[in-house]
Amino acid sequence: MHQRRIGHRIERHTSIGSTNDRARELLEGADGHGSVVVAEEQTSGRGRRGRTWQSPPGRNLLMSVALVPGLAAAEAWRLGLATALAVAEACDAIAPVALKWPNDIVAADGRKLGGLLIETMAEGDRLSGAVLGIGINVNWHRAEMPSDLRPDATSLADLAGGPVDREALLGRLLIGLEAEIASIEMDESPLERYRARCSTLGSAVSVETVDGTVRGRAVDLDATGALVVEDSRGDRHVVTGGEVTGVRPAVPA
Numbered sequence: 667m668h669q670r671r672i673g674h675r676i677e678r679h680t681s682i683g684s685t686n687d688r689a690r691e692l693l694e695g696a697d698g699h700g701s702v703v704v705a706e707e708q709t710s711g712r713g714r715r716g717r718t719w720q721s722p723p724g725r726n727l728l729m730s731v732a733l734v735p736g737l738a739a740a741e742a743w744r745l746g747l748a749t750a751l752a753v754a755e756a757c758d759a760i761a762p763v764a765l766k767w768p769n770d771i772v773a774a775d776g777r778k779l780g781g782l783l784i785e786t787m788a789e790g791d792r793l794s795g796a797v798l799g800i801g802i803n804v805n806w807h808r809a810e811m812p813s814d815l816r817p818d819a820t821s822l823a824d825l826a827g828g829p830v831d832r833e834a835l836l837g838r839l840l841i842g843l844e845a846e847i848a849s850i851e852m853d854e855s856p857l858e859r860y861r862a863r864c865s866t867l868g869s870a871v872s873v874e875t876v877d878g879t880v881r882g883r884a885v886d887l888d889a890t891g892a893l894v895v896e897d898s899r900g901d902r903h904v905v906t907g908g909e910v911t912g913v914r915p916a917v918p919a
């Protein structure tokens with residue numbers, strides 16, 4: 667087991683392509699595990715499924731954590747839940763937030779304020795590396811956001827009604843991540859705590875997947891963190907985070 671190592675090195679960049687790419691490079695070095703990359707600006711910030719992550723310079727938290735997790739490849743899904751819980755707990759000191767399955771941090775009204783881009787590498791049946799990419803809208807006001815983002819996005823400053831200390835947020839997040847990662851490495855499941863904070867559960871959803879759209883009510887997360895959606899006929903569909911391209915609120919089918 668690793669000692670407290672997340673954040674033993676914090677690499678700070680004024681501008682970088684993507685913190686995830688840099689964290690992956692650091693994993694190739696001997697001391698990569700636990701290294702954190704933070705940037706004021708990304709010129710090629712990546713979201714899930716090839717999307718761009720937009721963020722103006724100097725306002726938000728853009729960071730990636732390089733890890734060599736002590737996890738089986740089959741347990742890789744736990745990294746996303748553990749990271750989401752750590753982010754939510756770090757944000758709680760500022761404003762109450764919820765988790766939208768699979769990788770979003772949202773306000774009570776459903777507007778997105780953060781997202782995760784978890785990338786893993788495996789050797790055989792073990793994980794050989796992971797990059798936990800975290801983007802949080804901190805001091806970027808909705809009024810300043812591009813019109814395509816504004817309807818569905820928000821920031822911690824908007825929720826708090828004033829400026830938010832990014833360094834303090836980063837500090838809390840690193841402490842929380844250390845505990846969450848240690849917990850999943852000890853084979854404790856983050857599922858129950860994730861379920862308790864997951865605003866997707868119980869709501870009517872339209873889930874876009876690589877194989878088509880699933881409409882119904884999100885009723886549960888299964889033992890591997892996949893979303894269980896019950897359609898109007900009572901049939902249950904299990905959707906994994908890896909295959910989902912979008913989750914939208916929907917009128918019940």
Ligand code: BTN
Binds near residue numbers: 713
């Ligand atoms: C999403 O919601 O689509 C995931 C967004 C993840 C964005 C973060 S910002 C820091 C890290 N570096 C990247 O290029 N992406 C992640």
